[in-house]
Amino acid sequence: xxxxSMTASLTQVGRNxxxxxxxxxxxxxxxxxDISNNKGLTDYLSCDMPPAGIxxxxxxxxxxxxxxxxxxxxxxxxxxxxxxxELLSYCEQNFDYALIDGPAAFDLADATxxxxxxxxxxxxxxxxxxxxxxxxxxxxxxxxSRVEIIGSVLTMPS
Numbered sequence: 001x002x003x004x005s006m007t008a009s010l011t012q013v014g015r016n017x018x019x020x021x022x023x024x025x026x027x028x029x030x031x032x033x034d035i036s037n038n039k040g041l042t043d044y045l046s047c048d049m050p051p052a053g054i055x056x057x058x059x060x061x062x063x064x065x066x067x068x069x070x071x072x073x074x075x076x077x078x079x080x081x082x083x084x085x086e087l088l089s090y091c092e093q094n095f096d097y098a099l100i101d102g103p104a105a106f107d108l109a110d111a112t113x114x115x116x117x118x119x120x121x122x123x124x125x126x127x128x129x130x131x132x133x134x135x136x137x138x139x140x141x142x143x144x145s146r147v148e149i150i151g152s153v154l155t156m157p158s
């Protein structure tokens with residue numbers, strides 16, 4: 001929800017924004033925006049298709065999304081491939097901002113890979129207090145990968 005709120009704020013000030021759902025274990029953009037769940041990020045990364053083929057318009061003016069996709073496979077391998085770099089290049093040319101909603105930094109290698117290909121990383125931390133050790137481990141992993149962490153957002157569980 002933090003990524004959705006951020007994109008909504010950016011569109012309200014006139015920016016053209018793309019929100020990419022790369023949180024494959026908890027993919028939810030297709031339900032939030034009531035869009036089709038076929039041909040998403042994993043489909044693009046594993047097949048030969050143009051990036052524009054997975055970008056979907058929403059009811060929010062200037063907000064587009066790419067949902068997680070329908071192919072379940074080793075996502076770390078897909079995210080580390082050339083297609084992800086190509087997608088981000090497409091985003092840079094066609095949108096003012098592209099935000100990637102990724103998994104928890106302490107859960108999967110996916111988070112570190114995504115942070116490595118992104119220009120900057122914003123860490124979202126929940127106040128639920130479940131895993132201080134996990135947060136510390138995630139930060140250590142991200143810093144070890146030399147990613148640029150530009151800040152954090154503290155959220156309260158719903």
